Amino acid sequence: MVTGCSSDGGEYLIEGYIASDSSNLYEDTDSEIAKLTNHLSNDEEYDDNSYNFILSPEELAEIQKRLENTRLPVLLYHHLLPDDLNTNHRYNAAVISLEAFEEQMAYLYTNGFTTITISQLEDFLLHQIPLPERSVMIHFDDGYYSNFVYAMPVLERYNFIAQLFLIGKAVYDRGDTQPPMNHEGLTFTAAITIEDTEHVFETANHTFAKHHTVSGTPYTAFVYYDIETVEADMIRGFDFVNDHRAFAYPQGQYSSETIQMLTNLGVTQAFTTQKGYVTIYSNNMLLPRFIIFPTTTLEDFSRIVNGLDE
16 A cells, blocks of 8 residues: 655655656566565565665556455365265365365466465565465365375475464374374374475464364354463464464354454464455455365366456
């Protein structure tokens, strides 16, 4: 957003950009965006003028247009199985076929989509740094072993990156022993399996042990228990992930207290299970996602990633 302008110097400030009345200072606006993004992501100390890049009014207008027109689809997956091995989860809405996932990732690659990181989304939401054209974010909730056995090779094939929201206790309980893949049940990921997978998966918190529904209530433990207990659980969950800035609400449930608690802990992006696109105007602590169901057709998928699903 334009936050100030000077009548004498003809300059406009936009979150670290300076736009000058001089034209053609840079032929490639994207290169200036990249320089600014790299500067911010390096966590360098800077004064008020250290990352002001000169942009023409036309370039500034293009940045503003890109920011306002961005509709980022965040795709939410859980468990994957090859179709011929899926004998017990045919009617489980959280289990999609490996074949469908392969088809969807091939579609993204063929059509020039870019998968983005937690840092890129933070820069977009908090620093108004435009995302690459045709951006998409890929999430896996809970931390099933199938994400590594089946999803990871597909993501590697296309040089895609995804975010994995882990239930810390499930990782902790398995430690250095990875149980074999159980196609008839649900196999969680052991800590040892996650090692050396940072080129594909950014790991983030999904609570340590407050994901379950409390017996006799419709509420998850994350919103049911007192905030001190939940905060202690969150802090413990951070021990099992490599990025503390992102969080996925268990079963999409949250409260004003939990939002404030997460903010105090340094979380800058929290995801619900509500359907919709992330825009520059989104509440960074209530970000929507598109759940990809076994019934999601490739046509449905195409509409979602191309910003056409209302």
